[in-house]
Amino acid sequence: MDTAVGRRRLREDIEGTQGQDMYQPECSSRLPFSVVVSSKSHSLSKVSPVGSMSKYKLVMLRHGEGAWNIENRFCSWVDQKLSIDGIKEAEMCGKHLKSLGFEFDLVFTSILSRSIQTAWLVMQELGQEWVPVQSSWRLNERHYGALIGLNRAELALNHGEDQVKIWRRSYDVAPPPIDETHPYYQIIHTDRRYSSCDIQKDTLPKSESLKQVLERLLPYWNDVIAPEIKKGKTVLISAHGNSTRALLKHLEGISDTDIVNISLPTGVPVLLELDENLHPVKPHVFLGDQEAIQAAIKKVEDQGKVKPTTEN
Template structure:
């Protein structure tokens, strides 16, 4: 009986040690993961009107304000907290971030604004109705301008009201860096230096980061994070006001989530059927 008791205690000890070892491994893994949340701004007034927006500084629509607030409420409900936030120079992204931080009661955290997170510049298409542009130039050409990786739309004229060189907010940006039109490739060329020089160090320092930006600046970023091919990225659409959550390992490589929608490793917070419907809505903007 004593021998049996000793064997039982020894087995219990081994099980306890094994469980403790697994717990230590899990804790170690958790220490080497980082959380990054990306949010495309809520619907803007020009999204609502189905106009090409780009760098034009349009307000959020009533629906867009509600989307942004709902994103913040969802993040709060799920227990997300942030140490630092990044956004663009455009008020639709800035206001979206304000809503998120207000709803999560984190308006006190540092916010870094940069023109490098601005939306892709749509050049001469800025301000045009998307469907009318399809009727004029054809669906194939407009799809090429909207979704191809390396083909920009026609250049904007520097005399245009939409030329960023005439906007005071870009007075400290070298004129040579201000676009007349951008492909997604050119958008990535300005987004990724900001990612590497500013945002990556924050993540590596252990900070939880939230980025409120735009459909194409975020497409450029997720292409880099998930190593998405140029062909695949043409079919990737990011819905407005839906938090996209990345879990990154110690090398900042994405850890695939069970609810991820290919080709992403990240997952959207919220009702997944609603998310898919919103993604389809972005896809159908020129139909």
């Protein structure tokens, strides 16, 4: 597509979001948990040879469903609470982790409410509310730049499904940056929570590729999270689709091309068993009913497709 035409359409898409409200859904689609199945479908260069000893268990989680997940809009750094179903997903997740006997010593979240709220609900179900929680912007969702607030299916209609997949899943392509005229710029970039981050507010990202997410996340992993795991602490990370993808890519050595095909459903725990050097001893597993999880993953992937028109 001609880039000038693409930019104009994007501008029209952004302007079309103004005045849209958030809402709380009433429908329910829960994931029944029962079995634990491997999710391996890509090459993992960092997974240790078969037979390596599992020393640590790390659980990662994409928060429960938020209102904009249902509206199919890029939420990113816009702060959204969980939907009613998202609350149920987080509670189910906590119940399931409890049935598997998980005992956490430390919880990490982003500084976005949906990941914090998910962590609280999970820990409440586990009866482990007393466990310390640390939050960092470095676990935030990817900054989706000018795409924030836009509907994925409408973007696919205007820019093509391939372009939307590149924006959502490619490793090193960043979406167009947000600027001051964007309807959510002020809400995000003047938010008090970003005044106390470990970087200057004016150097916060205006858009990020997955690669850039990994670059800002890695110092936090290396300096804060990894040392705690090596001390023997069982860690839960309650984060987002893309911050979790970035960390998974790093830990498992997923290639730049294979990461394109990985999407994470909301509210499903991902277990990684690690050796003494924090190398995975086997591929990550989604904990729960595999069929329901695969259906949820497909739903996430399909968000970037043109919505079929209904004929009268």
